[in-house]
Amino acid sequence: MTTPMVKAEEVYKSFGALDVLQGINLEVAPGEVMCMIGPSGSGKSTFLRLINHLEKLDAGRLWVDGELVGYREKNNRLYELKDREVCAKRAEIAMVFQRFNLFPHLSVLENVTIGPTKVKHQPASEAKERAADLLARVGLGDKVKAYPNQLSGGQQQRVAIARALAMDPKLMLFDEPTSALDPELVGEVLDVMRNLAESGMTMVVVTHEMGFAREVGDTVVFMDGGRIVEAGNPREVLVNPQNERLRNFLSKVL
Amino acid sequence: MSIPNEGGISTDSPQPEKPEIIKAVPVRHPGRWVAGVVLLVLVAMAIHTLVFSQSQVPGQGGSRFGWSVVRQYLFSPLIVRGALITLELTVVSMIAGVLLGVLIAVMRLSKSRLISGVAWFYAWIFRGTPVLVQIYFWFFIAALYPHITLGIPFGPGFVTINLNSVLGAFWAASLALSLNEGAYMSEIVRAGIISVDEGQVEAAHSLGMRRGMALRRIVLPQAMRLIIPPTGNETISMLKTSSLASVIAVNELTHVANNISAQNYKTIQLLIVASIWYLAMTTVLSVGQYYLERHFARGATRALPPTPFQRLKRNLRYLRPHLHQGAPA
Numbered sequence: 001m002t003t004p005m006v007k008a009e010e011v012y013k014s015f016g017a018l019d020v021l022q023g024i025n026l027e028v029a030p031g032e033v034m035c036m037i038g039p040s041g042s043g044k045s046t047f048l049r050l051i052n053h054l055e056k057l058d059a060g061r062l063w064v065d066g067e068l069v070g071y072r073e074k075n076n077r078l079y080e081l082k083d084r085e086v087c088a089k090r091a092e093i094a095m096v097f098q099r100f101n102l103f104p105h106l107s108v109l110e111n112v113t114i115g116p117t118k119v120k121h122q123p124a125s126e127a128k129e130r131a132a133d134l135l136a137r138v139g140l141g142d143k144v145k146a147y148p149n150q151l152s153g154g155q156q157q158r159v160a161i162a163r164a165l166a167m168d169p170k171l172m173l174f175d176e177p178t179s180a181l182d183p184e185l186v187g188e189v190l191d192v193m194r195n196l197a198e199s200g201m202t203m204v205v206v207t208h209e210m211g212f213a214r215e216v217g218d219t220v221v222f223m224d225g226g227r228i229v230e231a232g233n234p235r236e237v238l239v240n241p242q243n244e245r246l247r248n249f250l251s252k253v254l
Numbered sequence: 255m256s257i258p259n260e261g262g263i264s265t266d267s268p269q270p271e272k273p274e275i276i277k278a279v280p281v282r283h284p285g286r287w288v289a290g291v292v293l294l295v296l297v298a299m300a301i302h303t304l305v306f307s308q309s310q311v312p313g314q315g316g317s318r319f320g321w322s323v324v325r326q327y328l329f330s331p332l333i334v335r336g337a338l339i340t341l342e343l344t345v346v347s348m349i350a351g352v353l354l355g356v357l358i359a360v361m362r363l364s365k366s367r368l369i370s371g372v373a374w375f376y377a378w379i380f381r382g383t384p385v386l387v388q389i390y391f392w393f394f395i396a397a398l399y400p401h402i403t404l405g406i407p408f409g410p411g412f413v414t415i416n417l418n419s420v421l422g423a424f425w426a427a428s429l430a431l432s433l434n435e436g437a438y439m440s441e442i443v444r445a446g447i448i449s450v451d452e453g454q455v456e457a458a459h460s461l462g463m464r465r466g467m468a469l470r471r472i473v474l475p476q477a478m479r480l481i482i483p484p485t486g487n488e489t490i491s492m493l494k495t496s497s498l499a500s501v502i503a504v505n506e507l508t509h510v511a512n513n514i515s516a517q518n519y520k521t522i523q524l525l526i527v528a529s530i531w532y533l534a535m536t537t538v539l540s541v542g543q544y545y546l547e548r549h550f551a552r553g554a555t556r557a558l559p560p561t562p563f564q565r566l567k568r569n570l571r572y573l574r575p576h577l578h579q580g581a582p583a
Contacts, residue, residue: 052460083464091462101457105475105552115461118471147552167461 003066005030005171005202006051010060013046020046022226023060028219030170033203035213035234038223039249044206047223048173051204052093053086064093065170091119094164098176100156102148102163108135109144112163120167127166134162138192154185158192165196172196174205210254214238222246323523327514328530336510337531343428343496343506348489350432355439360469362444373440380437386498388434393426393502427499435492442484446477478550486543490536507531 006028013021020043028034036044049055050062053070062069070086071078081089102111112131116122122130135141138158148156157177164172174193178186190212197203197216207213213220213234220234222243230243241247307318316322327333361373380388396417405411421429450473458468500509511528515521548561560568 054456054459087459087462087464089462090460093460095457095460097453097457099453101451101453103454103457103472103476105550114471115463118467119462163461 002030004028004063005032005065006204007063008047008060009062011047011050011057011062012059013043013050013055013057020226021050021057024226024228026221026228026231028171028202028204030202031200032218033197033201033205033216035217035220036204036206036223037208037210037213037220037249037253038229042223043226044223045175048095048175048204048206051171051173052090052095054095064089087119091115091167092169093171093173094167094169095173095175096157096160096164096177098179100148100153100160100180102156102160104148106147107144108140108146108148108151108159111148111159112166115163115167131162131166134165135159137165137195138162139188152185153181154188157181157189161189161192161196169201171202171204174203174207176206176208178207178209208253210238210250222249224249319526320520320523323520324526324530327520327524327527332510332514333507333527333531336505336507336528337535339424339504340493340496340506340508340531341535343424343431343499343504344489344493346428347431347435347496348492350428351435351439351488351492352443352485354432354436355441355443356474358436358440359443359447362440363447377437377440380434385430385434385495386501389427389430389498389502392421392430392433393423395426396421423499423502423504427496427502427504431492431496431499435488438488439485442481442488443477446479446481447473449480450476475550479547482543482547482550486539486546489543490539493535493539494532 004027006026008024008026011021011024012019024043024047026034036047038044046055050057051064051069056070067089068078069089070081072081073079103114106114109128109131112134113124113127116127116130117124132141132144135144138161140155140158140162143151143155143159148159151159161177177193178189181189186209190209193203193205193212194216205212205217217234219231220237221231222229222237222241222245224245230237230241230246237246238250241250304319305317305321309316309318309320358373358376361369362377364370364373399417402415402417403411404413404415447469454472454476455468458472463471496506497508499506500512503509507528511524515524545561
């Protein structure tokens with residue numbers, strides 16, 4: 001059996017008195033596209049942020065590609081990883097944010113090349129060439145010299161995806177990538193993501209786009225109140241939900 | 255496609271001719287006219303007294319303000335050297351102050367209570383005491399510590415420095431101004447850093463950037479937009495605060511002007527000379543600030559504001575066809 005790309009075992013997380021995650025267990029296989037759906041505040045985004053250690057988990061274990069996230073286990077004791085080690089692992093996991101988070105002081109091209117050149121120490125010429133290719137791939141070959149706020153939301157999000165891809169990630173995390181977009185711009189971003197999924201990228205996607213989850217997702221996970229309520233093949237889970245809460249949720253979203 | 259004309263809304267109906275451009279009688283502003291006239295009279299009076307009124311001192315000719323004396327001293331070597339020393343003091347203290355300010359600001363934002371506490375204490379001391387006192391303090395510190403030894407704490411020393419010979423008036427003043435400026439700059443830099451959206455740091459981290467790199471490459475360049483205007487303000491303020499160094503006999507502009515007027519009693523004239531130099535220097539600094547702000551506005555505004563030179567060119571381009579129109583065919 002292959003090592004799962006993401007494996008969570010009894011993951012707990014709380015912010016103060018607020019219990020955000022209460023025992024998450026799941027596995028994402030390499031090449032799988034997992035869509036996480038659920039009402040806001042259900043802990044989807046928090047779980048995503050735990051995967052690349054932007055937040056620390058409180059209890060349980062979380063592995064990415066067979067390696068523990070944030071810690072090293074030796075003689076039954078956990079040792080916190082150093083900043084340098086955490087960053088090295090993050091460099092292999094790309095994240096796309098709801099609000100794009102492009103670097104506004106850098107041009108589109110520089111946004112895409114800054115990771116490869118400064119973190120992976122690629123030669124500038126190579127990184128530039130690769131960035132131009134990636135930008136062409138997301139349909140923005142002509143926007144190389146523009147600055148992020150000269151672009152529409154959909155274009156910005158596609159730059160953010162190109163920026164993520166430039167790091168050659170083995171796993172991509174999408175945190176509601178289309179929620180901040182005008183309805184007519186959602187399609188262009190989803191198209192790019194669909195192509196990515198077809199190319200075999202492992203993706204965990206927090207989304208409210210049920211159509212995307214049904215067509216592109218290999219699995220769908222419905223979360224509510226910090227727990228996984230229902231999970232499985234989206235064509236079954238979304239079409240014929242077993243759980244009352246999911247039925248309720250879907251009736252409001254669809 | 256056209257929607258039937260319901261509720262007075264029409265779409266795609268055949269375009270009627272554009273209605274006549276409105277020509278209305280503009281609102282009159284008599285108050286503005288009165289204020290304008292009053293101001294003009296005041297300006298005329300000021301020019302008259304500054305330029306044309308004659309000296310009231312018996313036996314002395316020339317204008318009341320003694321412009322010939324001002325002209326005589328404006329470019330005298332002593333004054334020019336004084337202006338240069340003022341500029342040196344300002345540049346040295348601002349560079350040191352900005353570097354110190356960034357350091358203190360970063361310390362202030364540290365998660366370690368001790369480090370942020372030390373930074374807070376620093377700002378408390380140096381913002382809470384007058385610069386003048388601090389200048390005296392660093393000038394006379396050599397009396398307390400005639401020698402400073404560098405070495406292992408509480409252990410043997412390697413190098414001994416004679417403070418009296420190293421810390422002359424100029425460097426004592428520079429030290430005082432730098433330390434003081436560092437405290438003010440730290441607050442400015444801190445405000446700039448916390449103004450940058452948290453998502454920026456998250457995005458940098460998720461690319462695998464470490465904290466220092468995220469600060470240097472992502473946060474500080476964006477913070478600069480907020481940091482530059484108050485820093486320009488600080489620089490202009492520093493140019494004038496450096497005149498306080500005259501109390502420990504640094505030969506900067508104010509001190510030189512004072513020295514000269516102590517001999518020839520032309521106090522007002524030499525103060526005017528000094529003021530002209532201060533004004534000239536602050537003007538040059540403001541221009542520099544404008545271009546610096548423009549540089550860091552990249553990406554923040556959709557189009558950079560034009561430089562004055564570009565604006566001039568555009569205005570000329572706009573004027574030309576109008577001039578041609580005016581010419582008889």
